[in-house]
Amino acid sequence: MSARSFFRRGGRSAAVLLTGVAAVASVLVAPGRAQASPFCDQPDPPPICFEDPDPPEEPDRAAQGWFDAMYGANGGVVVSGWATDPDTAGSVTVRVRRNGAVVQQITANVYRSDVGYHGFSQPLASVPAGPQTICLAAVNVYGGSPHRAAETDLGCRTFTGGLQTVGGDPYTNADTQHSAAVEADSFAWGSTVVGAYQVGRGFSGGSTNTGFTVSRDAGLTWTSGVLPGLTVAAGGTHERASDPVVAYSARHGAWMVGSLIIDGGGGRGIMVNRSTDGAAHWSAPTWAIGNDGTEWDKEWIACDNWTSSPYYGTCYLTITKMDGYRVQVARSTDGGLSWSSVNAPAVYGNGSYPVVRPDGTVVVLYGLTGSVGSFTLTGGGTGSTGPVTVNSGSQYDVPGLRDVSTVSADVDGTGRIVAVWHGCRAATGCAWNNLVQATSTDGQNWTVNEIDTCQDTALCAASNQFAPSVTADPQNPGRFAIVFNDLWNGAVSVRYTSSTDGGRTWKKPPSPLVEAMPLSRMPDTSQGRMLGEYLGISAANGSVVTVFPVAAAPSGGQAFAQAMSSYTPLGF
Numbered sequence: 001m002s003a004r005s006f007f008r009r010g011g012r013s014a015a016v017l018l019t020g021v022a023a024v025a026s027v028l029v030a031p032g033r034a035q036a037s038p039f040c041d042q043p044d045p046p047p048i049c050f051e052d053p054d055p056p057e058e059p060d061r062a063a064q065g066w067f068d069a070m071y072g073a074n075g076g077v078v079v080s081g082w083a084t085d086p087d088t089a090g091s092v093t094v095r096v097r098r099n100g101a102v103v104q105q106i107t108a109n110v111y112r113s114d115v116g117y118h119g120f121s122q123p124l125a126s127v128p129a130g131p132q133t134i135c136l137a138a139v140n141v142y143g144g145s146p147h148r149a150a151e152t153d154l155g156c157r158t159f160t161g162g163l164q165t166v167g168g169d170p171y172t173n174a175d176t177q178h179s180a181a182v183e184a185d186s187f188a189w190g191s192t193v194v195g196a197y198q199v200g201r202g203f204s205g206g207s208t209n210t211g212f213t214v215s216r217d218a219g220l221t222w223t224s225g226v227l228p229g230l231t232v233a234a235g236g237t238h239e240r241a242s243d244p245v246v247a248y249s250a251r252h253g254a255w256m257v258g259s260l261i262i263d264g265g266g267g268r269g270i271m272v273n274r275s276t277d278g279a280a281h282w283s284a285p286t287w288a289i290g291n292d293g294t295e296w297d298k299e300w301i302a303c304d305n306w307t308s309s310p311y312y313g314t315c316y317l318t319i320t321k322m323d324g325y326r327v328q329v330a331r332s333t334d335g336g337l338s339w340s341s342v343n344a345p346a347v348y349g350n351g352s353y354p355v356v357r358p359d360g361t362v363v364v365l366y367g368l369t370g371s372v373g374s375f376t377l378t379g380g381g382t383g384s385t386g387p388v389t390v391n392s393g394s395q396y397d398v399p400g401l402r403d404v405s406t407v408s409a410d411v412d413g414t415g416r417i418v419a420v421w422h423g424c425r426a427a428t429g430c431a432w433n434n435l436v437q438a439t440s441t442d443g444q445n446w447t448v449n450e451i452d453t454c455q456d457t458a459l460c461a462a463s464n465q466f467a468p469s470v471t472a473d474p475q476n477p478g479r480f481a482i483v484f485n486d487l488w489n490g491a492v493s494v495r496y497t498s499s500t501d502g503g504r505t506w507k508k509p510p511s512p513l514v515e516a517m518p519l520s521r522m523p524d525t526s527q528g529r530m531l532g533e534y535l536g537i538s539a540a541n542g543s544v545v546t547v548f549p550v551a552a553a554p555s556g557g558q559a560f561a562q563a564m565s566s567y568t569p570l571g572f
Helices: 003-009 014-029 457-461
Strands: 064-073 076-084 092-098 101-108 110-112 116-123 130-139 151-167 181-189 192-201 207-215 223-226 240-249 254-263 266-275 286-290 296-303 315-321 326-332 340-342 353-356 362-366 372-378 383-391 408-411 417-423 434-440 447-450 463-472 480-488 491-499 511-518 536-540 543-551 562-568
Touching: 064 130, 064 543, 076 092, 076 101, 076 130, 076 151, 101 116, 151 192, 151 207, 151 543, 181 543, 181 562, 192 240, 192 254, 192 536, 192 543, 207 254, 207 562, 240 296, 254 296, 266 296, 286 296, 286 315, 286 326, 296 353, 315 353, 315 362, 326 362, 353 408, 362 408, 383 434, 417 463, 417 480, 434 463, 463 536, 480 536, 480 543, 491 543, 511 543
Parallel strands: 064 151, 181 240, 181 536, 207 240, 408 463
Antiparallel strands: 064 076, 076 116, 092 101, 092 130, 110 116, 130 151, 151 562, 181 192, 192 207, 207 223, 240 254, 254 266, 266 286, 296 315, 315 326, 326 340, 353 362, 362 372, 372 383, 408 417, 417 434, 434 447, 463 480, 480 491, 491 511, 536 543, 543 562
């Protein structure tokens, strides 16, 4: 009896059953479709009759992926992207190479909406100083044969660790000094950092133009240029520019750089260049305040970027009108397109600095040479309180150096303000300058103390700390950082310190960013050699990003080689 007739008739013979099993076995070992087998010789044979018992091996498929981005974050450098391999549903290993050498391995197992659990976002294990090319490669998970390459290249990106030049002086006009960039300010929003600075400093005051530098990866890489239309050197009508400041209105997506316009030897008011495309292009400048025939000096701009504030999107400009030495305030509600005067309290002083607390209250600090006061604006600039005295002090004037003591301030997400300046103590006979800070949770009651960053009292007594600038981390309350200059033995170093407890304590000793720049390398002014009255410092992605002048040794017959620099990475 055939296997076919057995299954049709339902027979129970053991001999017949063995015959059927043998028929099935013949199907399993026979190559191709075993149609000659009686088991498959039926109108509706089972699927096994159509399977290839020895299919060819599926070839190995290469790993896939992409190196999406590299950026600064939380005091380090992060690489991100995705990697997968068609030969596995599991995670893929990504190799990290620095300048050709493998330094790290990353597992691509972070969830992303586009690739599932195959993403990665990982800080580099270390960031040494110097130029670095970071390359990523996905490691192949071998499937069949023939094997593909052991790795799939995902791409490379470059940056410079430690100190790097981020902007310079492109001019050669005869009436100012060149390769002479001074006095930087900066502001950060997200991963974008914008710095502004003077280029081509003049001996008698002001500069050939205002320069800018932009990073879109929280300080790793930069592009720089000069602002259009301000001075005759850039297609404008004005002689010089000075005192550059940077602000950003998150509500309007507008970057602003304010510059003090100098004509006939005096400051004539503030003009503002704007950018609404991430600082890729800048508008022609427009007047924000001044242009009235009187003299103005030392402006600052701050915008209300707190979504909790009823005045979100309002920007405030403070400046001193020199004919009466009174602090003036203007505000903009359209991202810096237009400005109107605010009826501020009658306070007198120079070097004003506004900060905006999360409830929309504006606190304005003002004063030079260690004497500081403050007042408060409420109602989006419609009301005010104060003024109050913050500190009555003085500064030591360092011979041969322009070191005017101005106030720098910032506010964290709880509304805590930290303001800093440099000054001297009567107890020391005002023989040197230290960093001084004032802290407040309401802008009206202040606690003032000297910032202790010293581990060698004798060494600190022989040095002068000056030009401190402070930033707050808006996403992490209590985190503040300061960059400042330190003069010792005829040379200036740039140093950095930070606090994670709202300024109650500061890390010491401060970290050196640049060491021992001789005064002779710096551009000269009527008040002495100059780096600037303030430095640029901002918080971006939980990192600290700095912009400051570095006076290198000149070469090629140049008198100076002072350019803007940054230091990467820095954490709180």
